[in-house]
Amino acid sequence: MKVLDTFAGAGGFSLGFYLTGQYDIIGAIEYDQWAADTFKFNHPESTVIVGDIQQYSEEFLLETFKDKPDIILGGPPCQGFSIANRKAGDPADPRNSLFKEFVRLGKIFEPKIMIMENVPNLIKARTHDKELVIDIIIKELENLGYYVYHTILSATDYGVPQIRKRLVVIASKVKLDNPFPEPTHSIESKPITLFNSALQQTPTLWDAISDLPQIEAREGAEEMNYEIPAKNSFQKYLRGHSDKVYNHVAMKHSKRMVERFASMSCGNSISDVPDHLKPFKRNGNGEFSEKLFDQNNRRMYPDRPCHTIAASFYANFVHPFKNRNFTPREGARIQTFPDWYVFQGKPTVVSHKLLQREGREEEKHLCQYNQIGNAVPPFLAKAIAENILSQLTIKQDEKCLFTETI
Template identity: 50%
Template sequence: MTNKDDFEMNSNKNEYKCIDLFAGCGGLSLGFEMAGFNIPLAIEIDEWASETYEKNHPSTEVLMGDITKIIDLENIISKDDLPIDGIIGGPPCQGFSLSGNRDKKDPRNSLFMEFVRFVKYFKPKFFVMENVTGILSMKTKDNQLVKDIILSEYDAAGYNVKICKLNAAEYGVPQKRERVFFIGIRKDLPFNEEKLNPIPFLSEEDQVTLEEAIMDLPQIKAREGKEFQDYSQEPTNDYQKWARTNSDGVYNHIAMRHTQRIIERFENIGYGQSVADVDECHQQRKRGDASKISGKVFSQNNMRPYPNKPCPTIAASFQSNFVHPYINRNFTAREGARIQSFPDTYIFCGKRTTMSWEKNISQYQQIGNAVPPLLAKAIAENMIKYLEETD
């Protein structure tokens, strides 16, 4: 069984300090703050994600801009905040080449090297670098394993590294989400791989379910909702009580403006099913000619998850990935935030959704891209324990 203590913030602030690189909307930072870390500096290139971060982390200085153009590392942080104990973040290691015809799968040609640059300069006691599980099997065009190149770069920088593959649902997050964390320890400190892996505390039968995560929120239908709403009912479990701590109401809870045809499609999607399972008459129509079936069916679009299980992975595209378990509409941004384990006091800025040509990251994308704060908290708490045992 889960209990409220699993979600509580550590009120005992310590002297450990972290820099968050590629910070996004701040999920990783929030988890580390929950554990008691101080985050004096965060760096993020996107305007709306930076705005969200600043709104929710008022004590952190946020540098908004291209990290490759931050050359003077000596003066980006106050001397009072040195030394830095840790660097955390999720650089986009895959499919991102900085210039020219370089191998896009080689992390040495990606923003990963910016993360390494900061590690080399600040020489923190540890770092935590997050990525998708696919990075473990990814190879360069020269058939080198990407993870081996990453380990080699950190070895040369003076760090031993433990690779942890973690499932967020085992750490209090109402979501089956697996991610990889490269946890590095400076070579002058003891290196115990076994102790670097945060111990899961929820078995499969005790994990927080989708229903437990979101069903106290106002039960709005498609085209309903306001930017701020009062709670419509009392919390019914410890997760909901935790999510509502110090919250004055519900933000970012506006439903999609679905057409009646889409609502009827959703009515025909059962648990574990998606748009691929509906009759032809309810399938997607061609653009510009609603009398014809599109023919394009994506099995992961508009899937209705089981309410009595943790939700499947919330991705950046989750605005259209899922149908609410009981209401015929997609998730709201707030429901996605609950599934990602953001508390209700965490308010997201920028547009709710964007068109493909818009450059900024929408609320949905910010939420889906984030590291779940409760998973980050588990990693951070384990790191504090590790550091205190080795100091």
């Protein structure tokens, strides 16, 4: 089945479909050049268009993707801003956001399945008129002739070594009996399902990254050799056919930052460090900052799943044993990207707010950390993809059986 990935980022969502071996990733639409470069590098056969989806006409899209997709994936922003400006209507209403572009693609291509993912909090969000945003999303997709299902999935239930939840909305032209995958993993030590068949143990953070080259702050390279063999099935699977480690570059921390991290135990964050190692105020002539973010630079426990890898994870977490933040590759492992999936663009960039302030918006790109943190974990996407395939196969078999009976 043919898949088109929209609002694609680096391509984590469609990568999960690719990993099943049952889907053909025909293309992607992505606004950011570096993220699109990553997609194209890893899917050289796919057609990748880079730019604002609102600017593409129906004729252009049909011409570009002549092989009409059976499945359209996307994580369109559903809230928070209006397409033209805030005067154009309620910014909390998805009909005023890029979600309407996702709906437009459904009208143009009429795929069998459309799958959308977003933040779990969207389930509670309301417009100014107190209408639930999720209800509007469902209504808009039903108007296209789809059966619509939604739920919140936990990544740890599908072998992702990270506490991460996503809202998933599935729109299908045929009625699905079980639209969402059953859990395959559990973070419990001896998990038992309702039917008493044991689930697999969700890998821990250390299960995910312990075989990567052990580098200190300011070390590493965009391409390195493995130093030791894979230690477990998770590592073996993610190494795949790769004979190199890519994007394993540590942050260039100052000596003081390294000392600060050295003072922290697992579970500690920046607010727990001794006073003399606390961050200074910006332009504060050596005064300590009173503004300490508890989530910043927390040292992770090795024997648990990691906290959610966000777009800014270069400043969120400290390695369980090294006095540095995670590298992009460590983040990619925690997100379940295979080692052969190489991220393009720079590892980090100047703050987007600063670029905006200084009128340097042409330099605004999604760096490797952003691309990784923004992605749908491929293992979560793979579970969705496998379940969709089995559901559609069941429906096809039922149809054949019904035809034969007649």
